[in-house]
Structures are given as C-alpha cells and as structure tokens.
Amino acid sequence: MSKIIALCGIDGSGKSTYINYISTYFLSLNKSVHVADPMKNGIYNNSLRQGGSCKSSKVMYEKYTPELVSITYALDLLNSMNKIVNLNHDVIITHRHYLCCLACAELFTNNLDMIRKIISLVKRPDLIVYLDTDIEVAYSRIVKRAEELSIKEDKLNLMKCKKTYEKLIEQISTELVIVNTDRDITNNQFELKKLNMKINNIL
Template structure:
C-alpha cells in the first residue's frame, strides 16, 4: 500500500514540532513506515539570498525568492517524497505548498503565480493547520528564539496577515485545529483523520486489484 502524505502547517510557535513528533511516534508504534521532512528544505533556507531576506528583510526581487522555493520543492518531491510514498512510506512534512502560498501572498505575490511555478504538486492526503492567535505565536517565538527572531517574526501585523492568508489558500478538506487545545487532544483529532485516510487507501487499492 502506498504511503500517506501528511502536511502540517501553521505559524511558527503554533505547536507543529510537537504534533509532528507525536504523529511520528504513533506510526512507529503501529509498525508503519514513516519519514519526517520539511519544506522548504535546508538548501533553500541556507541560500544567501533567502537568508538576506529572512534575517534582514532585504530582497531586490521577491519573484526570484519564490522561484528558489518552488525549485527546491519540486526537486524535493521528485527525489524524496514521491519515491518514498510509492514504496509505502508515510511522509510527514513540516510545512508544504500552502505555506508558500500564504507567505508569498503577504510578501506581495499572487497565489496563482505561486501555484503556476510549483506546477503539478501532489495534494496531501491529510493537511493539518494549527490555528493560533498571532500574539500568542509571536510570544512563543520570542521566548524560543530571543533576539534571533527572523525579520517577519518581529511584526505582529505580519503574523496576522499570514494567518488570514493561510485560511484563504488552504484546501477545503484541510483539518483546521484550535492550537490552544491540549497537545494530546489535538493529536487524537489528527490520528482520527489519518486512520480514515489509511483505511480509504487500503479499500481503493484492494478494489483496484480485483
């Protein structure tokens, strides 16, 4: 059976890392192959042009940054995500295309442009968005990173705009969860969705083999 693609999205500080770790442990406990990854990958994050914007807000051409992100994502999908899914490994990705759609929308680029340069990217089987008030996420990020916060994490209005943009670009079937709930309660809601998708894929593949 092919693996699932599970995208976990949300503002920094919304609890993504906690939920991803709990979900990974659930897969391992149930003897299901699982791989953690994230988008963009470190190749994008460590690019000097990208770091210049993330750290100081300097960017002579935002479209160029978007193209770097899209190229990174497409390469990652072709070389890692797609082969792993086809081999039966479940992929949990920290962020996905929807993060690019939301962040670049706030940076001044239309979502349709971002979709076009990303091309025929696979739709996740499960998309989770951990929803939290920007003021809370900003406080969490500052407590975590101190003076090392990125350029976009220094402005509460930026977080508000990105949160609003997420809700505009997420797929209709996205699981939007209140991130102020207990982590274990959020985890159970995610597991319920994952179990339903696993069962559906199993039924479809069984039907196709008849």
C-alpha cells in the same frame, strides 16, 4: 504508495511538536515514517543566499525581489517533493507544504502567477493538518525560543499570514483537519482525538 501528511500553520503554531506526535503515533502502529522539511535548506534558496552573502531571510528579502525569493522556495518544494514521493515509507510527514509556500509568498508579493504554476506541479498531500493558533500564543512561543526573529515572525506578519491561511483553506479540495493548538499538546486531548480520527482514515 506512501501517504503524505502536510502540517501547516503560522510560526509558533506547533508544527514541530505535532509532527513528532503524529510520527510517534504511526511508529506505535508499526508503520514506517519519513519526516521532511521540503522548503528548508533547499538548493535554490541556498544558492540565492550564498550568492548574495545573505546571513538572514530579512537580508535576502531586502537584497532580492520578494517574488524571486518566493520562487526559490517554490522550486525547492517541488524538487524535494519529487524525491520524497519515491521513498518507500508508509507515511511521509512534511513540515510545511504548498499552502505554507503560498501563505508566505503573499506576505511579500502580489505577483503569484509563476509561484502558483510551480506549485501546481507539486504532488498534493493526502491530508493537510492546519494548526490554528491565536497570534499572541504563537508570538509568545516564538519569543521563548530566544532566537532572532525572522522577517515573518513579527505580530503583524503573523496576523497577515493567518488570514491568508484561512482564505486558502476555504479553497482547497484536499482532505483537511483543523486543529486548535492554543493549549499545550499535553492538555489538548479533544483536538488530538479529532486529529487521530483523520490520520487513521488515510491509512
């Protein structure tokens, strides 16, 4: 059965960078790897976007209730993970998972009952990699992308999201490693050694 590693953290924490690192690491060990982003371009959230002609997430949150938008993300996560877990790979690495879904939902709504019920059906990862990043560092990385900021990428929401992550990771029973990503990955050897030890343990 595939081992699932889920990367979580605020926008700008380096999820894509560390997914590439972990993927390359496992491939060097001759392990088959599948990388997925289970909440991106999902059928439920896309249906909501297209039905309301929403050109951005900001418009979508303005047009619909935040609870409804969050439910579609949770459904997309469940739908994608149900398909992913049946893939025949040694390792599945996900860009976001249930912690990300909850952390984002809490930015916009306090009514999380239905979202939690949906998420309870999602297969839990074998390892959660939480990328802990200073808000200023994360924001500077986001700005360098030279793209329009999403609704959750302003400093206030980054700060709220980070606090929610910190609260959530205290409650989980899943195997967890916290990696500080303030430094560029090429200068982050101590944190990489800690990460390598954890990902080796799940094989």
